[in-house]
Amino acid sequence: MRLHIEASNGIPIYEQICRQVKFAVANRALQVGEHVPSVREMAGQLAVNPNTVSRAYRDLQAAGVLIPIRGTGLAVTPEAPAKCKSERLDLIRDRLRLVLAEAHYNQITDDEIRQLVESELHRLNSDVTENSPLPVTTEEHA
Amino acid sequence: MRLHIEASNGIPIYEQICRQVKFAVANRALQVGEHVPSVREMAGQLAVNPNTVSRAYRDLQAAGVLIPIRGTGLAVTPEAPAKCKSERLDLIRDRLRLVLAEAHYNQITDDEIRQLVESELHRLNSDVTENSPLPVTTEEHA
Amino acid sequence: MRLHIEASNGIPIYEQICRQVKFAVANRALQVGEHVPSVREMAGQLAVNPNTVSRAYRDLQAAGVLIPIRGTGLAVTPEAPAKCKSERLDLIRDRLRLVLAEAHYNQITDDEIRQLVESELHRLNSDVTENSPLPVTTEEHA
Amino acid sequence: MRLHIEASNGIPIYEQICRQVKFAVANRALQVGEHVPSVREMAGQLAVNPNTVSRAYRDLQAAGVLIPIRGTGLAVTPEAPAKCKSERLDLIRDRLRLVLAEAHYNQITDDEIRQLVESELHRLNSDVTENSPLPVTTEEHA
DNA sequence: GTGGTCTAGACCACG
DNA sequence: GTGGTCTAGACCACC
Structure with missing residues (x-):
């Protein structure tokens, strides 16, 4: 845990x-x-x-x-387990949806979004190997 | 506007x-x-x-x-315009990063994430054509 | 309130x-x-x-x-209102049930219970008129 | 016991x-x-x-x-035995009082209360004969 | 002004 | 030891 x-x-x-x-x-x-x-x-x-x-x-x-x-x-x-498994992707999906909706409604193209996603996934995977526990210094809103 | x-x-x-x-x-x-x-x-x-x-x-x-x-x-x-253009993808990226990080650190695989992204993009595109609450594509942009 | x-x-x-x-x-x-x-x-x-x-x-x-x-x-x-109305008696019933169950399972007869209820109701009604620690000013339409 | x-x-x-x-x-x-x-x-x-x-x-x-x-x-x-007998109804009365007080102070009428009481008493009596989760009367007259 | 979050710490009930 | 309740007070975000 x-x-x-x-x-x-x-x-x-x-x-x-x-x-x-x-x-x-x-x-x-x-x-x-x-x-x-x-x-x-x-x-x-x-x-x-x-x-x-x-x-x-x-x-x-x-x-x-x-x-x-x-x-x-x-x-x-x-x-x-049943509850949590069924919720597993939903929890992520709900947050993701909000982000993608903003992008979409503001003329970010699907391909730009896909590119952002890939670059962030890549970044996360390298973080894991490097070690960097909390690389994200950004804040959602402040 | x-x-x-x-x-x-x-x-x-x-x-x-x-x-x-x-x-x-x-x-x-x-x-x-x-x-x-x-x-x-x-x-x-x-x-x-x-x-x-x-x-x-x-x-x-x-x-x-x-x-x-x-x-x-x-x-x-x-x-x-210069400022906003350069910020354009960053605004989205910062939010996206937080969501993807949570997914990643909780054993959601990259492929599951990609699938969620695609399904949400699809959903957004159909929304626009079907009931289009926000006719973003409507205008002009020459 | x-x-x-x-x-x-x-x-x-x-x-x-x-x-x-x-x-x-x-x-x-x-x-x-x-x-x-x-x-x-x-x-x-x-x-x-x-x-x-x-x-x-x-x-x-x-x-x-x-x-x-x-x-x-x-x-x-x-x-x-719908929710609360439907819950109104249930909230009381649930508490009441526990008390009556204990009484019942311990050989208190139904009539003894009824007598206790009546005496307590009487007591509550006199409280209101006599010293009314909580002068329920509410308005009863029904 | x-x-x-x-x-x-x-x-x-x-x-x-x-x-x-x-x-x-x-x-x-x-x-x-x-x-x-x-x-x-x-x-x-x-x-x-x-x-x-x-x-x-x-x-x-x-x-x-x-x-x-x-x-x-x-x-x-x-x-x-003397102590317990004298306490017998008091133990119930004290709990009952709290429940009835809440009902009373929240505009539940005496008649509604009586109805709840009767319906719960009925329920308890049928439980015993029907499925008897707690066979207090122990012996089956069946 | 509003509610929300978080911290800190006391005290209690239960096992 | 466990969790639950309550108090007190700081700080923040929002309108």
């Missing part, structure tokens, strides 16, 4: 946690019945306030992804 | 206005010296708070895209 | 707020489109922390009862 | 145990001098943490309902 929080890409931390837990479940990095790191532990790892993690976990409970096991923590529900 | 505000796609309204004015300048839909609609008129068109338009125009002045003409309103500066 | 928070009846404050807003909508004490008191104002009235009110309002947004109007506050959605 | 724990009806498990032991004493299902099941046995039956049972028994000792018999376990005290 390694999460990658970006100190601000416009998405609130609690939601980044939320999304990434869902991705982890979809990817089987988190198995059914497995406990998610405790609020305090996760907060320590990410160097964020426990309340922030708590809120993310609360949202995940509301989404039926986590279930509280009294006194022991929060576990992945049996229904979670 | 038709702008397309989305009630909330995560980007503040004033910035949506700002970006779209820049795109319009880059696309020559707004010519040098041409006046931008007055704050009140634009606010009426978009059904947003005049303060919001005002803020966008302020930012555009700070960016050197607009310049106040005493008593008549705000006009596109001579330097604007 | 007078809410009656009980310092602790076992139900968290934010949920008491949540439930009572729903009741108010169901009772037409809160009309569609009407703004709910601001977080800070409500917090002042109830003498609770603004975050507590904020959480209640957040839950109400998630439930589709409130919708944020940028910069101006939170308004009752058009769908809210 | 069959107890009926509900995973979460808002009342902590230890208190559910506590209350139900009291009801059992009041109902003579538990006689003076009789031993209550051991912590481990009860914990096994209810599938709860032994600490939880332990806490319930501790509270019952504090209430003078149980008394430790060296080396053998916990027995019902001679004073218990």
Whole structure:
């Protein structure tokens, strides 16, 4: 369970946690019945306030992804993998759609978009090999 | 000058206005010296708070895209087209980068991403022909 | 909009707020489109922390009862009355069920239960006329 | 001694145990001098943490309902039946009061409340005969 | 002015 | 040990 929080890409931390837990479940990095790191532990790892993690976990409970096991923590529900897998691409698609729509409605051609996508994919793949944990210095809006 | 505000796609309204004015300048839909609609008129068109338009125009002045003409309103500066053209793809790239990074760091494969992109591009193109809420291709651009 | 928070009846404050807003909508004490008191104002009235009110309002947004109007506050959605009316008795029923189940499974007879109910109803009605700690000023159309 | 724990009806498990032991004493299902099941046995039956049972028994000792018999376990005290009988309806009344108060202060009419009560009583009575999830009457007249 | 996010820390309930 | 609630207060973004 390694999460990658970006100190601000416009998405609130609690939601980044939320999304990434869902991705982890979809990817089987988190198995059914497995406990998610405790609020305090996760907060320590990410160097964020426990309340922030708590809120993310609360949202995940509301989404039926986590279930509280009294006194022991929060576990992945049996229904979670199905939910998360079906959501997996949607979570990305929804964000992508907004970006592409702006481009499209402002006369960026499909080919220009494809070129941007390829160049960014290339960049991400090189980052991985080089190491660069947080190369993106940009901000969504400020 | 038709702008397309989305009630909330995560980007503040004033910035949506700002970006779209820049795109319009880059696309020559707004010519040098041409006046931008007055704050009140634009606010009426978009059904947003005049303060919001005002803020966008302020930012555009700070960016050197607009310049106040005493008593008549705000006009596109001579330097604007160059600035806006060079920014054109960067504005999109910055947003795109954030989305792709999330996908990448969560085990979405490059091919899945490409597929999402293509399906969204297809969707956007059909929207235009089918119901065309925003007839971007309509004009002139010589 | 007078809410009656009980310092602790076992139900968290934010949920008491949540439930009572729903009741108010169901009772037409809160009309569609009407703004709910601001977080800070409500917090002042109830003498609770603004975050507590904020959480209640957040839950109400998630439930589709409130919708944020940028910069101006939170308004009752058009769908809210239907939702709240249909929930009105359910909210009570769910709590009631738990109490009655305990009684029933522990050999309290139906008649004893009815007697308790009547005596408590009587008590509540006299409270209102005698010292009325919470003079429900609402307006009952039906 | 069959107890009926509900995973979460808002009342902590230890208190559910506590209350139900009291009801059992009041109902003579538990006689003076009789031993209550051991912590481990009860914990096994209810599938709860032994600490939880332990806490319930501790509270019952504090209430003078149980008394430790060296080396053998916990027995019902001679004073218990009187105490429990007098508490019997109060335990229910206190919970009922909170529910009815909420209903009353939110414009639920007395008649609506009575109707809810009757429908829930009916429901409970049919449950017993139909599928009996909790066969309190134990023996099947079938 | 509005709500939203985040931090910090106290306290409680439960196991 | 776990999570949940609540308080307090800072800071931000938006209108």
